[in-house]
Amino acid sequence: MIKPLLLAFSIILCLKGNAQQKVSQPELKAEYEVPADWKVEKYFKDNWDKSAGSSICHCALSINILKVPNNAGDFDYLHMVVYPSDKKGAADPQRESVWQYKITHGEQGDSVKTANLKWIHYTGKLVYTGEHRFKDNIAWIYQTHKDKTYYTVYFWAKPAMLSQYKGVIDKIISGFKTL
Numbered sequence: 001m002i003k004p005l006l007l008a009f010s011i012i013l014c015l016k017g018n019a020q021q022k023v024s025q026p027e028l029k030a031e032y033e034v035p036a037d038w039k040v041e042k043y044f045k046d047n048w049d050k051s052a053g054s055s056i057c058h059c060a061l062s063i064n065i066l067k068v069p070n071n072a073g074d075f076d077y078l079h080m081v082v083y084p085s086d087k088k089g090a091a092d093p094q095r096e097s098v099w100q101y102k103i104t105h106g107e108q109g110d111s112v113k114t115a116n117l118k119w120i121h122y123t124g125k126l127v128y129t130g131e132h133r134f135k136d137n138i139a140w141i142y143q144t145h146k147d148k149t150y151y152t153v154y155f156w157a158k159p160a161m162l163s164q165y166k167g168v169i170d171k172i173i174s175g176f177k178t179l
Contacts (some may be wrong), residue, residue: 025062028084029149032176039065048084059094078157078165090150101126103139114174119144146178
């Protein structure tokens with residue numbers, strides 16, 4: 001009796017652990033999936049270059065955050081930000097920043113081809129003077145476009161956390177679609 005119950009409980013936990021939430025954001029012309037335990041917020045008002053009431057950026061965006069307890073009794077975070085734009089807006093410096101952090105990367109990126117899009121992937125860092133919570137974080141930057149829609153997608157976290165969630169990030173990028 002106990003073995004079937006344990007088996008059923010294990011199956012339920014596995015299914016819950018693999019649950020995904022579909023994120024469809026027509027205003028941002030984007031659709032992708034993130035794990036069910038991620039917090040998803042969209043900021044859009046009238047157009048992609050207008051402030052949408054967020055201190056994250058003064059433009060349209062989607063922010064997705066995974067909050068994970070750590071051994072220090074605190075939390076680690078994996079952040080994902082999606083910036084849509086037109087060709088002109090893709091080079092706008094406001095899309096190189098998140099909150100007060102500037103995200104920098106080198107000139108050489110790697111090509112990543114998915115079923116839906118072709119991306120350029122860079123590794124970068126968050127730059128900010130003074131003390132801040134994300135000082136040890138690194139960033140992975142993905143850039144793509146389809147027709148007249150351009151995207152910059154940032155993931156940032158501590159290096160070990162980015163490595164731990166690399167498969168999740170790869171799955172998100174692989175399933176990313178333009179609407």
